[in-house]
Amino acid sequence: MAFRRRVKALPRHITASVGDGVVVVDAGSLLSQDQLTQDHLLQGLWGDTRTTCHTLILDLTINNNNNNNNNTSLALRLLETSGLWKLPEARVVVIGKRAAVKDVLLHHSLRNTINVLYLAVHHLTRHTPSRQGREWGLLSVYGRCLYCRSGQMDIKLNRQWNMDMNISDTKHLFYGEMHNMMGHKLDIVTVMRFPYIFFTRDTEAPGTTVTLQDSLDARLIKVFAQALNFTFEIREDPDRSWGLETEKGVHGGMVGHLQREESDLCTAVGPTPARMKILEYLRGYDSDVMAVISLKPSLLPEHLSLIRPFEGELWLAVVVSVVAWGVILWLLQRAWWWVAGGPGVRFNTALLYGWGALLERPPSDPSTNTSGQVLLGWWLVFCLVVNTAYRSSLIAHMTVQGKSKPIETFEDVVNQDGWRWGSEPWPYKGLPLLYFTEHKNPTIRKIYQHMEMMGVDDALSKVLAGSFSLIHWKIYTTIIISSRYTDSRGHTPFYISKQGASIMSSIGWGTRKGAPFYPRFKKVFSRLEDAGLISYLKKDVINRRIRENRNEATLDLQVTPSEESSQVVLGMQHMQGAFYLLFLGYGVSLLTLLGETFRCCGSSPQ
Numbered sequence: 001m002a003f004r005r006r007v008k009a010l011p012r013h014i015t016a017s018v019g020d021g022v023v024v025v026d027a028g029s030l031l032s033q034d035q036l037t038q039d040h041l042l043q044g045l046w047g048d049t050r051t052t053c054h055t056l057i058l059d060l061t062i063n064n065n066n067n068n069n070n071n072t073s074l075a076l077r078l079l080e081t082s083g084l085w086k087l088p089e090a091r092v093v094v095i096g097k098r099a100a101v102k103d104v105l106l107h108h109s110l111r112n113t114i115n116v117l118y119l120a121v122h123h124l125t126r127h128t129p130s131r132q133g134r135e136w137g138l139l140s141v142y143g144r145c146l147y148c149r150s151g152q153m154d155i156k157l158n159r160q161w162n163m164d165m166n167i168s169d170t171k172h173l174f175y176g177e178m179h180n181m182m183g184h185k186l187d188i189v190t191v192m193r194f195p196y197i198f199f200t201r202d203t204e205a206p207g208t209t210v211t212l213q214d215s216l217d218a219r220l221i222k223v224f225a226q227a228l229n230f231t232f233e234i235r236e237d238p239d240r241s242w243g244l245e246t247e248k249g250v251h252g253g254m255v256g257h258l259q260r261e262e263s264d265l266c267t268a269v270g271p272t273p274a275r276m277k278i279l280e281y282l283r284g285y286d287s288d289v290m291a292v293i294s295l296k297p298s299l300l301p302e303h304l305s306l307i308r309p310f311e312g313e314l315w316l317a318v319v320v321s322v323v324a325w326g327v328i329l330w331l332l333q334r335a336w337w338w339v340a341g342g343p344g345v346r347f348n349t350a351l352l353y354g355w356g357a358l359l360e361r362p363p364s365d366p367s368t369n370t371s372g373q374v375l376l377g378w379w380l381v382f383c384l385v386v387n388t389a390y391r392s393s394l395i396a397h398m399t400v401q402g403k404s405k406p407i408e409t410f411e412d413v414v415n416q417d418g419w420r421w422g423s424e425p426w427p428y429k430g431l432p433l434l435y436f437t438e439h440k441n442p443t444i445r446k447i448y449q450h451m452e453m454m455g456v457d458d459a460l461s462k463v464l465a466g467s468f469s470l471i472h473w474k475i476y477t478t479i480i481i482s483s484r485y486t487d488s489r490g491h492t493p494f495y496i497s498k499q500g501a502s503i504m505s506s507i508g509w510g511t512r513k514g515a516p517f518y519p520r521f522k523k524v525f526s527r528l529e530d531a532g533l534i535s536y537l538k539k540d541v542i543n544r545r546i547r548e549n550r551n552e553a554t555l556d557l558q559v560t561p562s563e564e565s566s567q568v569v570l571g572m573q574h575m576q577g578a579f580y581l582l583f584l585g586y587g588v589s590l591l592t593l594l595g596e597t598f599r600c601c602g603s604s605p606q
Contacts, residue, residue, distance in 0.1 A: 056084070060096035060104070061121070072100050079109035088112040088516040095119045098140065105144040105155050112514040114178060117158075118142040138162055146516055151184030151230070178520050181230040186517075188221070188234040189254045189263040191242055195475060195541045196268035196285075196507060199234070206238035216285070216541050217267045217509075220528075227524060228517065235263075242430035245274050253429070255279060258512045265511050270431045270504035280518045282525055284508035285534050289500030290432065291474035292413055292421075293481070295463060296495040297403035309393030318386060322358060325379055326351035332372055345372075358383045408497045410447050413469050421469040422452035422459045435503045444501075447471065456480060464493060474500055479542060483549030 058075050084090060092113055094104050098120040104110075105118055122138040141159040148154040190197050190210065198215035201208050212218035212234065225232060237243075243253025251259050251274070254266040259278045271281050307315065326347070333345040356362040357380055407413055413421055428436075428448075436448035454462075456477070462468040470477065478496060486492040508525075511518050528534050 055091045055093065058092065058094040058096070058104075060094065060100065072096070072104065076104065076107050076109050079107070084109060085112045086514040088114055088514050089519065091115045091117075093117045093119065095121075098122060101142050102155060105142065106153060110144070111153075112516050113144075114146065114516050116144040118144070146178070147180075147182035147184040149182075151182050178517060179228070181228050181517065184230045186230055186232045186264045187262070188232050188265045188267065189237050189257045190217075190234055190267040191237050191240055191254055193268055193476075194479070195538060195545065199236070201236060207235055210234055210236050214541060214544065216534075216538050219537055219541070220284070220534075221267075223528075224521065224524060228520060230517075232265075240426070240429070242269050243275075244430065244433065249274075249278075251275070251278065255510065258510055261512050263512065264515060264517075265509060267509060268507050269510050270507055272431065272434070275510070279510040279513055280515060282509040282511065282518070282521055283506045284525060285506065285529075285538060287502065287504040287507045288473045288475045289502050290435075290471060291477065291500040292407055292410070292497040293460070293463060293470040293472065293477055294407040294468075294495050294497075295466060296493055297406045305397045306394070308397050309390050318358070321382070322354045323351065325354045325375075329354070329372060329375060332375065336371070354379065358386065360387060406495050406497070407469060408499045410443050410471075410501065413471075414443050414446055416467075419467055419469065420452060420462075421447065421450070421471055422454050422462065423471045424456055424459070425453045427473065431503055435501070460485065460494070475542065479545055479549070482546045 056079075058079075060072050060075060084092070090113060092110065092115065094117065096104065096118065101118050101120060105116055110116055118141070120140045120142060122140065139161045140157060141161075143156050143158040144153065145156065146153055148156065190199065192198065195216050197217040198213045199210035199218070200213060201210055203209075212221070221232065221234075224230075237254050237257065239253055241253035243251045243255030243257075246252050250256070254263075254269060255275055255278065257263040258266055266279075268284070269275070270287065271283075275281070310318070327350075329350040330345055330347045333350070353362055360383070405412075407416070413419060436444055436451075439445055451471070456470070456472065459468075459470040459472075460480075463470055474496060481492055481494050481496070485494060509521070511521065525534075
């Protein structure tokens with residue numbers, strides 16, 4: 001790129017680096033246009049978006065009505081308007097007079113640019129001998145480094161050449177990639193969310209500085225600070241919010257700090273399309289999921305163990321098969337009696353035979369012809385298969401007591417009769433709020449509409465009381481349950497759903513747009529992830545916190561004793577269903593006897 005096309009004083013190697021695409025912009029003409037025209041012209045200022053190398057050449061040597069200051073201010077205004085601060089790796093070459101070196105290189109529009117050179121031409125005095133009638137001068141090359149002066153921006157004289165000499169040794173004019181931040185202090189904003197970030201507040205005032213405690217981000221920040229040589233000051237966001245879009249293009253919370261460039265870096269935050277437009281995102285680790293915490297599945301009642309081997313549909317199919325087989329046998333024998341004569345079969349006899357064969361105690365064979373015997377043979381095969389399946393399943397259900405289905409999904413929560421659910425309010429200051437309120441699934445929206453807000457301990461107490469579920473981050477609640485509600489053998493009354501709602505694709509750090517240290521941070525994150533250190537540190541932080549919490553706990557663990565045993569001896573509680581059936585049979589027989597007695601008494605002659 002070039003502002004004006006006067007670049008005769010540039011060394012040959014610099015002009016060659018401009019590349020094939022050249023855009024020439026007159027700063028004064030561009031800035032005099034209306035905003036819409038400016039935006040349209042500036043869209044192509046940086047060329048094709050696929051271009052990875054950008055070089056900007058500013059020519060400040062052209063006089064504008066003998067007003068060089070105005071020429072310089074126009075060029076610097078255009079730098080800010082063109083969004084140079086969003087491209088920290090773009091290279092900038094400025095041609096001007098020595099007096100403007102400091103004003104240009106330390107200008108706010110170049111605050112994020114890593115590689116900036118200022119070429120200052122000094123004309124020789126008139127007493128200096130010239131060659132062939134031409135005046136020669138000195139070319140001073142000034143460089144600007146972001147963190148040279150104890151972490152602050154500074155200017156250095158890189159080279160000085162006589163213009164009548166061949167210019168050489170130009171390999172190290174630009175500083176290149178940032179490896180050392182020279183003790184520069186980063187302003188970091190944070191919001192509490194263990195295991196990613198944990199701290200103690202230095203004061204109770206909003207936006208106070210904090211002291212980091214053992215957590216994943218605390219460890220990583222120290223690793224980054226040691227590797228890149230920077231210091232930091234970390235503050236809590238005054239609203240203790242990650243940051244949602246309060247109005248079009250404007251964010252609050254931590255993201256708002258980065259948007260306003262009040263902070264350089266924020267800790268654990270999730271990406272959204274709106275956030276990605278105003279910050280640079282550093283993917284750090286896999287995101288947590290929103291899980292459902294309920295009581296462990298309860299034991300099913302023992303008196304129903306006799307019917308649990310079969311599902312309700314199968315029981316209905318067996319009963320219908322018994323009745324249908326009895327009817328078919330009775331009709332078959334009636335048809336044979338009508339055609340060939342001979343004794344028939346009563347309906348109750350056929351029905352009771354089918355029932356007796358199913359119980360492996362059939363009465364005498366009721367069929368008198370070959371077709372009936374064939375039908376009877378296939379019925380006995382059917383009874384053999386059903387009896388074998390029932391007997392094996394009954395043994396399993398009596399020795400190992402069944403349990404109710406666990407609650408795994410939000411649909412399970414909503415479908416429970418008389419069920420309630422709750423959560424803590426702080427997660428809904430970020431992406432979970434958007435997830436629950438803007439989701440197209442009516443079940444997800446219903447979950448948030450009927451959500452009861454309370455502390456996590458109050459919610460877990462309600463879960464213990466029954467008919468209640470806690471909906472929260474899985475890792476967060478796992479640490480609390482493992483610390484306070486789990487005994488030494490690992491038994492706990494709570495069940496954490498294996499499935500969960502994945503609200504964010506990942507969690508990582510955010511930096512302000514155009515931060516010059518962003519590429520270097522990204523490489524360090526990538527190396528840590530490839531080495532498996534981030535996963536290791538995350539597990540170590542969680543396990544250490546659980547151990548510390550259990551050692552400091554002074555209350556009794558609210559756990560239920562284990563009822564599992566290696567051997568199961570059948571007792572009265574296992575066989576109570578059989579006795580209930582026996583008593584039911586006694587009652588039905590008594591009612592039948594009474595009915596027969598009244599019928600006989602009513603039909604006796606007087």
